[in-house]
Amino acid sequence: MKPEWEALIVGIERYPAPTTFNDLTVAVKDGENLAQQLEHYGYETFRIQHLPRRFSQKRAGRTHSRGLVRLEELTEAIANLFNPPHPNQPPETALFFFSGHGYRRKVDGQEEVFLVTSDAFPGGGIYGYPLKELGRQIEISPVKQVVVWLDCCYSGELLQFIPTDKVYCLMSATRSYEAGVEIKHQQGLFTKELLAGLNPENYPDGIVNSHYLAEFLKRRMSQTGQRPLIANSPQAILLTTQFPKGSFQDKCPYRSLSYFTAKPEDGLVFYGRSKLTQQLIERVRNKERLLMVLGASGSGKSSLLRAGLLYQLKLGQAIVGSDRWHYLEPFTPQQAPWQRLREVLKTRRGGEGGMGRWGDDFYEPSASCLLPSASCLLPS
DSSP states (O other), X not given: OOOOEXXXXXXXXXXXXXXXXXXXXXXXXXXXXXXXXXXXHBSSOEEEEEESOBOOGGGTTOBOTTOOOOHHXXXXXXXXXXXXXXXXXXXXXXXXXXXXOEEEEEETTEEEEEEOOTTOBGGGTXXXXXXXXXXXXXXXXXXXXXXXXXXXXXXXXXGGXXXXXXXXXXXXXXXXXXXXXXXXXXXXXXXXXXXXXXXXXXXXXXXXXXXXXXXXXXXXXXXXSOOOEEEEOSSOOEEEESSOGGGGXXXXXXXXXXXXXXXXXXXXTOOSOHHHHHHHHHHHHTTOSOEEEEOOTTSSHHHIIIXXXXXXXXXXXXXXXXXXXXXXXXXXXXXXXXXXXXXXXXXXXXXXXXXXXXXXXXXXXXXXXXXXXXXXXXXO
């Protein structure tokens, strides 16, 4: 059975009396926009639940912009996302997004932060959903990958609850003592940049993972007065792609005499070399300094290295951190291989972690051997 990815998208903008919180204008819209982004570009298919709940029947597909989200309802929805009751199976990946008011209050002598629900009434001791309860739900959850994005005041408190046994992506719009910014009738400032960061069309490879998203947000929001806090596990979580798997259903995957590239549209449909790809990954993991694939011309070396090994390394799933390596474009050595290598190395621009240097289709005689056809990777 295919593991499921589930998302709980919450946007609260209505806070009626007797609460003392002002109504917001874009929280529901922000949630809707995020849901559409995940539905359109999700690397895996998300099953999405909305709060406030969507209308059914005649007005299906629209969120009730004047709907209420009460504390009991939010508490139950979060518990069901991270710890569904038996016999329901937990999802492989659980994503929680909240847009609304945040509230900071000293309770029993300790500062706490709450996600404010529509029925919050501070004067009566009802503040909303406590972040420490969200942290507890994450801690005891059997979910393998956890994604939490909070667009509300004081949301930096979230980073007090980083899980130790899960792959995670935690992002808050503000620091724990800081108010957030809503661009009235447009978007929350954090959500505006989050949506741009999740758009795979803004990335050269057409794939967004949690590490890429973090760098995007840091760069974009450094120009604003609001500073998000971000915590990512060493292993990246794949979030969105310009080439969702469903888009290949009616397309022929064969490339005739052309080789498969390391681009997602090729890597996603490259089959038949899984065992070889895994063997190459293991050799890279073992830090072999020179890795060569030998074979006759046309036997599939270029496709194996590009759509197999290189594509998997760029995803950052097989080797933790490999998505942040700096990759040089594959090159053909021609008659002067070392000169070609020097030319390619000149194109290097920074990068973190290791660097993969690729040569393809060597036909280079030496004093002791002739390589009739080879492709190689020199990891460092």
